[in-house]
Amino acid sequence: MKRNMLLLGLLVFALVLTGCRHREKPAAVSLAEEDPSAVAAKPENPAEEEPEAPQLPTMETSLDDYPLNTPTDDILVLVNKTHPVTRDYVADDLVTVVHCDPNVGNKDTKKMRKVAADAIEELIAGAKEDGYDIVMRTGYRSYDYQDYLFNSYAANYGEAEANTYSARPGQSEHQTGWCCDVGVLGVALTDFDYRPEAVWIADNCWKYGFILRYPADKTDITGYIYESWHIRYVGKDVAQYIYENGLTLEEYLGILD
Ligand SMILES: [Zn+2]
Structure with a gap:
């Protein structure tokens, strides 16, 4: 009798153990079996997550989307993806900038409108006084030269990608x-971002009447990636206002369509 009781006790103990083992299925294994993605989506070390890809402008236009205009001589004339200019438009007071990079572009691209050319010479002299050697790389581009440039980029990288940093002709x-x-x-132009000269330009170009035309945090408005090298003459008062208020030319003019 005593032996039977012992056997019964062992049997009950064995049954309890077996039952427990069934309930003991680890939660993690269960998750993985039922929904592998639930485990995969939860990285063990958040610090190893991939960095966010930089946000690129998505605004893309074709040449047929917007009518071409002949711009006025207004110093604040807006030219962008939605306000393109006619093929034959050439400003009538283009002059050659002295302090240019001789290895970039052609004789036309070394020109700017007279007022802007004088201002860029002042800017380059001001940078020099602060210890920075800056040159003008490209000023005026004709419609046909822009056509050639854009098509070169598009042939290599596709039209959509090219249009995030290169304008279609007229735009x-x-x-x-x-x-x-x-x-x-x-x-190289694309290495300018990392130079102290780029910081100087961002901090000081407004004093000479220029604005940084394509800021990093305004790509959805300008339609272009951040360009530390592209500056636009708007005159000293407007440049100071735009700089102090962190605006784009589009926002300053209130033309966002
Ligand atoms: Zn540019």
Whole structure:
């Protein structure tokens, strides 16, 4: 009898153990079996998550979307993806900038409108006084030259990607003669971002009447990626206002369509 009781006790103990083992299925295994993605979506170390991709402008236009206009001589004339200019538009007071990069573009791209050309020379002299050697890389671009440039980029990278940093012909502010790309001799345009000269430009160009035309946090308005090198002449008062209020030209003018 005593032996039977012992056997019964062992049997009950064995049954309890077996039952427990069934309930003991680890939650993690269960999750993985039922929904593998639930486990995969939860990285063990959040610090190892991939960094967010930079936000690129999505505004894309074709040449047929907006009518071409002949711009006025207004210093604040707006030229962008939705306000393009006619093929034959050429400002009548383009002059050659002295302090240019001789290895970039052609004789036309070394020009800007007279007022803007004088201002860029002042800016370059001011930078020099602060210890920075800056040159003007590209000023005026004709419609046909922009056509050639855009098509070169599009052939290599596709039209959509090219249009995040290169304007279609007619949609380039460079055709107005009011803007330019600046840089440092011997330094690639896209490496300018990382240079102290780019910081100087961002902090000081307004004093000479220029604005940083394509800021990093306004790509949805301008339609272009951040360009540390592209500055636009708007005159000293407007440049100071735009700088102090963190605006784009589109926002300043109230033209966001
Ligand atoms: Zn530019």
